[in-house]
Amino acid sequence: MASTEAMPARFAPGDKVAVKAAFPIGHVRTPYYIRGKHGVIERFCGTYGNPEELAYARPGLPRQPLYRVRFRQAEVWPGYHGNAADTVDIEIYQHWLEPA
Amino acid sequence: MAHDHDHHDHSHDHPHGEAGAKPHRHPIRADQDDTITSWRAMEIAVRGLLIDKGILSADEVRRQVEDMDNRTPLQGARVVARAWVDPAYRELLLRDGNGACEAIGLDRGPYKLVVVENTDQVHNIVVCTLCSCYPRWLLGLPPDWYKSRNYRSRAIRQPREVLREFGTVVPDDLVVRVHDSTADMRYLVLPKRPAGTDGWSEEKLATLVSRDAMIGVAFAQQP
Numbered sequence: 001m002a003s004t005e006a007m008p009a010r011f012a013p014g015d016k017v018a019v020k021a022a023f024p025i026g027h028v029r030t031p032y033y034i035r036g037k038h039g040v041i042e043r044f045c046g047t048y049g050n051p052e053e054l055a056y057a058r059p060g061l062p063r064q065p066l067y068r069v070r071f072r073q074a075e076v077w078p079g080y081h082g083n084a085a086d087t088v089d090i091e092i093y094q095h096w097l098e099p100a
Numbered sequence: 101m102a103h104d105h106d107h108h109d110h111s112h113d114h115p116h117g118e119a120g121a122k123p124h125r126h127p128i129r130a131d132q133d134d135t136i137t138s139w140r141a142m143e144i145a146v147r148g149l150l151i152d153k154g155i156l157s158a159d160e161v162r163r164q165v166e167d168m169d170n171r172t173p174l175q176g177a178r179v180v181a182r183a184w185v186d187p188a189y190r191e192l193l194l195r196d197g198n199g200a201c202e203a204i205g206l207d208r209g210p211y212k213l214v215v216v217e218n219t220d221q222v223h224n225i226v227v228c229t230l231c232s233c234y235p236r237w238l239l240g241l242p243p244d245w246y247k248s249r250n251y252r253s254r255a256i257r258q259p260r261e262v263l264r265e266f267g268t269v270v271p272d273d274l275v276v277r278v279h280d281s282t283a284d285m286r287y288l289v290l291p292k293r294p295a296g297t298d299g300w301s302e303e304k305l306a307t308l309v310s311r312d313a314m315i316g317v318a319f320a321q322q323p
Contacts, residue, residue, distance in 0.1 A: 029282050031229050033256070045212065048284045066283055068214070073278075077257045086276045088256060091283035 006047035006063035010094060015041045017069060018100035019092060027055030030096045034088075038100050039071035042089055050093065065094040168241065173311035175206055176238035176288060180314065181306035184293040190217075197288065201238065209237040209286065216279060217290040218316075223270045224289045225263065225316035227255040228281040235286040239311055246315065256280060266317040279316075289316040296323055 011017060021036035029051045044067055049060025073086040080086070150156045182204055183190040193200035197213025213235060216224040228234065229252050234242040245251050255262045259278050263270055270276055279287045291313040297305060300323075312318035 029230060031280065031282060033229075034280075045214075045283075045285055051283065066285075068285070073257075073259075073276075080257070082260045083272060083275055086259070086278075088278045088280060090280040091285055093283065 005061075007065060007094060009044055009047075009065040011041045011044070011065075011067060011097065011099075013041050013043055016100045017041060017067075017092075017097045019069075020096050020098060022096075024052075026052055028052055030092060031090070033076065034071065034090055034092070037071055037076055039069040042068040042070040045091060048093070050095070066091055067094065067097070069097070168236070171236060171238075171240040173239045173309075173314060174306070175240075176235070176311070176314045177306040177309035178204060178302075179206070179238065179288070180290055180309045180320075181302045183290055184297075184305055185302050190290075193290065207237045209235065211235070211284060211286040213238075213288060214279075214285045215288045215290050216277065216316075218292045218319075220274075220292075222275045222277055223263075223316070224277045224279060225255060225259055226279045226281060226287040226289060227252060229253070229256050230282055233281040233286060235288050238288060239314060243311070263317060266312065268318050289314050291316075291320040294320050294322045 016038065017040070018038050019030065019034050019036060023035070044065065046066060047063035048066050050062075050064050051060070054060040068089050069092050070087050070089050072084070073080045073082060073088055074084055076088055147156075147161060151158055151161070179193065179201060183193045183200075189200065189203070192203065193215050194217060197215045198208045200215075201213065202208045216226075218224055228246075232242050232247040234246065236242070251262065256278055259276050260270060263276070281287050291309065293305070294308055297308070308321040308323060310318060310321060313320045
């Protein structure tokens with residue numbers, strides 16, 4: 001694969017995924033609160049340069065597929081007050097996701 | 101930079117109004133532009149270098165700042181009002197937000213626009229927990245509270261409480277969806293059209309659409 005290409009998309013809307021519980025140092029756009037949580041792919045957003053590389057003036061290639069992933073608030077926050085169907089929808093790059 | 105101004109000096113006693121009026125003192129407020137942070141110093145240095153090297157002109161920098169200040173929530177309100185009156189436009193807006201901006205003569209925007217629609221079942225609210233991502237081409241600069249640690253940390257885990265503090269009570273049987281704008285998307289909430297606005301023109305409807313309604317911390321104004 002040429003370095004200018006994008007990684008192929010592994011997930012489709014409706015797929016169950018888990019966010020990696022990883023804690024690398026650097027400019028990471030996966031918030032702590034969502035690491036290790038399980039959600040469902042809401043939509044595929046396109047492919048984008050990897051921000052963990054772009055932040056250090058590197059090319060960010062290959063581009064990473066980006067998804068909006070939907071999580072149930074009650075699973076993200078223990079003791080969450082509200083409708084059990086309340087959600088947080090958040091953008092996650094593919095390299096942070098695993099099938100669940 | 102020299103600063104010409106035609107108002108009077110406030111540092112001394114002086115008469116106002118009719119001749120013979122008694123002198124008085126204005127309350128003194130400290131200047132707010134005297135702190136040079138490291139970021140500010142870097143901005144001044146980089147701007148100076150870019151201008152000295154002929155890469156940008158001072159006028160281009162000024163115009164860009166002026167353009168930024170001229171972007172206001174009125175742009176977003178036009179988008180919302182059109183979606184309320186035109187079902188085909190609403191469908192386009194939800195499918196291709198940037199294309200919908202362009203379709204009414206607005207800037208497409210530099211980021212992909214995701215429009216989320218409030219309905220009888222769902223209320224949407226937008227936050228950027230990591231920083232302050234915001235659809236500036238439609239709403240202008242974000243309000244200070246949007247960038248505050250308080251809003252960013254609480255809107256994500258206690259959205260209903262935060263909404264209530266904004267005076268926005270979402271019934272328990274509605275689903276609240278928080279959208280965390282963490283990466284390359286930007287979000288606009290399409291509020292519900294208020295009741296009692298049948299037959300209203302697009303221009304009149306747009307006056308009911310506030311910035312806060314498009315962030316999702318408020319409803320569109322009831323007429």
